Amino acid sequence: MIAQLESHSAEWDICIIGGGATGLGTAIDAASRGLKTLLVEQHDFAKGTSSRSTKLVHGGVRYLQQGNIKLVTEALKERGLLRQNAPHLVKNQSFIVPNYKWWEGPFYGIGLKIYDWMAGSLGLGPSRFLNREETLELAPTLDGEGLRGGVLYHDGQFDDARLAINLAATAAAHGAVLLNYMPVTGLLKANAKLCGVQAKDALTGKTYEIKAKAVINATGVFADRLLKMDDPAREPIIAPSQGIHIVLDKSFLPGSAAVLVPHTDDGRVLFAVPWHNKIIAGTTDTPVEPKDNASLLEPVAMEEEIEFVLHTIGKYLTKDPVRADIKSIFAGLRPLVKGNAKSTAALSRDHHIEISDSGLVTITGGKWTTYRRMAEDVVNTVIKHAGLPESACVTGQLKIHGWKEAVDFDTATYYFGSDEAAVNALIQQDPLLGRPLHPLLPYSAAAIVWAVQEEMCMTVEDALARRTRALLLDAKAAAEAAPGVAAIMAGLLHKDESWVNEQVNGFTQLARQYLPDTIIH
Numbered sequence: 001m002i003a004q005l006e007s008h009s010a011e012w013d014i015c016i017i018g019g020g021a022t023g024l025g026t027a028i029d030a031a032s033r034g035l036k037t038l039l040v041e042q043h044d045f046a047k048g049t050s051s052r053s054t055k056l057v058h059g060g061v062r063y064l065q066q067g068n069i070k071l072v073t074e075a076l077k078e079r080g081l082l083r084q085n086a087p088h089l090v091k092n093q094s095f096i097v098p099n100y101k102w103w104e105g106p107f108y109g110i111g112l113k114i115y116d117w118m119a120g121s122l123g124l125g126p127s128r129f130l131n132r133e134e135t136l137e138l139a140p141t142l143d144g145e146g147l148r149g150g151v152l153y154h155d156g157q158f159d160d161a162r163l164a165i166n167l168a169a170t171a172a173a174h175g176a177v178l179l180n181y182m183p184v185t186g187l188l189k190a191n192a193k194l195c196g197v198q199a200k201d202a203l204t205g206k207t208y209e210i211k212a213k214a215v216i217n218a219t220g221v222f223a224d225r226l227l228k229m230d231d232p233a234r235e236p237i238i239a240p241s242q243g244i245h246i247v248l249d250k251s252f253l254p255g256s257a258a259v260l261v262p263h264t265d266d267g268r269v270l271f272a273v274p275w276h277n278k279i280i281a282g283t284t285d286t287p288v289e290p291k292d293n294a295s296l297l298e299p300v301a302m303e304e305e306i307e308f309v310l311h312t313i314g315k316y317l318t319k320d321p322v323r324a325d326i327k328s329i330f331a332g333l334r335p336l337v338k339g340n341a342k343s344t345a346a347l348s349r350d351h352h353i354e355i356s357d358s359g360l361v362t363i364t365g366g367k368w369t370t371y372r373r374m375a376e377d378v379v380n381t382v383i384k385h386a387g388l389p390e391s392a393c394v395t396g397q398l399k400i401h402g403w404k405e406a407v408d409f410d411t412a413t414y415y416f417g418s419d420e421a422a423v424n425a426l427i428q429q430d431p432l433l434g435r436p437l438h439p440l441l442p443y444s445a446a447a448i449v450w451a452v453q454e455e456m457c458m459t460v461e462d463a464l465a466r467r468t469r470a471l472l473l474d475a476k477a478a479a480e481a482a483p484g485v486a487a488i489m490a491g492l493l494h495k496d497e498s499w500v501n502e503q504v505n506g507f508t509q510l511a512r513q514y515l516p517d518t519i520i521h
């Protein structure tokens with residue numbers, strides 16, 4: 001891809017800053033309309049918020065409670081489209097809302113019927129009332145004391161970082177050039193108008209001046225930094241809100257149904273969702289003020305947040321999870337747009353587009369679920385503003401890389417979709433690649449070879465946090481697998497022993513942050 005950047009002497013139509021859900025979706029939209037598109041990401045694709053979500057493709061039951069009908073309707077439509085366009089990554093997930101009070105059944109039941117109705121023909125299945133026995137059959141570890149029954153409904157569930165990697169491949173297939181480890185370090189202007197960006201290859205140190213007709217700031221919680229780069233007097237627009245998840249063994253919630261706790265002590269909802277044969281429980285909504293780039297890139301869970309999630313989920317399960325049960329903890333920052341609400345939980349999840357005096361177009365807010373719609377809106381805005389050739393958006397029906405209709409979500413390698421045959425072919429050529437990376441991880445060495453050869457995987461962290469999800473599934477096992485992964489990568493990337501040591505040490509340090517108490521030595 002660097003060669004494509006270096007050989008492209010002409011002006012780009014669109015330069016997108018940021019390789020999360022928003023930027024990657026925008027790259028697909030722009031490239032599939034025939035625009036010359038470049039995307040630059042400072043770290044790895046989805047390193048930021050986009051690998052740290054609850055992994056739900058949803059309308060948002062909570063937003064329905066808040067009365068945000070527009071957001072729920074839009075998100076339900078996007079949920080349906082994404083399930084059609086990436087069926088290898090978006091699963092139909094059943095959720096149970098347990099009822100302990102007499103009014104909860106009718107209250108949540110009617111609300112979820114409205115949710116079904118709003119999804120229309122793109123619905124994933126009707127919700128229904130469950131009696132006590134049916135509820136416990138589907139979720140046998142729910143606390144049975146005082147349980148009256150439940151309501152079952154459907155939503156989508158996905159693998160966020162894998163979708164991001166597949167979005168990057170889709171954009172590239174439509175002619176976009178995408179570069180990770182390429183931070184934008186300055187904005188280029190002529191007569192006070194933006195005409196491109198300055199970027200630095202973080203792996204080689206080489207700098208580039210990139211000319212573009214339009215520049216899009218899709219940097220999530222970093223958006224204010226780019227706005228300040230453009231205009232130092234600029235007031236911030238982002239109110240970052242931290243959310244954490246803890247990952248537990250599947251035995252805490254066996255079976256296929258997820259649980260939605262409808263009302264936490266701080267008046268929100270909390271999920272416990274099966275994911276890659278583990279349980280993800282979360283999340284929190286804590287206003288934060290990260291001071292530097294590092295704390296924006298790698299936020300750390302607070303003690304109170306960990307205790308809150310353990311305590312809240314423990315109230316609903318027969319066995320209370322304790323700190324020693326935690327396999328991994330991950331924290332993410334919501335790029336919420338400032339408003340007048342009293343708490344970040346009440347701030348809008350709608351997206352926000354604005355054009356600065358210099359012409360910089362900023363898109364932020366929104367949700368993973370609505371990334372396609374956000375991309376469509378921002379590319380429409382840019383076409384009009386920068387006078388680019390008009391053409392209609394085609395992403396509503398565009399298949400995402402890896403598209404495969406019938407995948408078995410119970411297999412460890414379902415996420416490869418149509419790439420699975422090629423990954424298996426690697427193992428046929430070299431059976432040693434079929435060996436597991438670690439006895440507690442569902443990944444083979446072939447997944448790493450594939451990631452390096454086909455998915456722009458540059459570091460051990462890329463391999464274990466986002467190409468595979470080892471760091472999120474079991475941080476200790478991921479750290480133990482790091483030396484083997486570094487050795488495979490060093491062979492493919494022609495790296496020496498000092499690179500291997502640096503990678504293993506860096507990743508081990510990172511993995512420590514994903515565990516509540518240091519149990520990695």
Ligand SMILES: Cc1cc2nc3c(=O)[nH]c(=O)nc-3n(C[C@H](O)[C@H](O)[C@H](O)COP(=O)(O)OP(=O)(O)OC[C@H]3O[C@@H](n4cnc5c(N)ncnc54)[C@H](O)[C@@H]3O)c2cc1C
Binds near residue numbers: 017022047185365
């Ligand atoms: C706890 C939590 C749970 C969530 N759960 C869900 C959910 O279940 N479902 C859902 O739909 N949504 C969910 N969301 C929301 C969703 O994750 C976000 O809306 C979405 O990921 C934001 O994507 P983004 O691309 O705007 O930002 P990001 O993913 O943060 O991407 C921005 C990128 O810009 C890059 N960047 C920054 N500065 C520069 C620079 N100078 N040069 C180059 N690149 C730069 C960053 O490195 C980063 O990768 C959740 C969010 C959180 C925090």
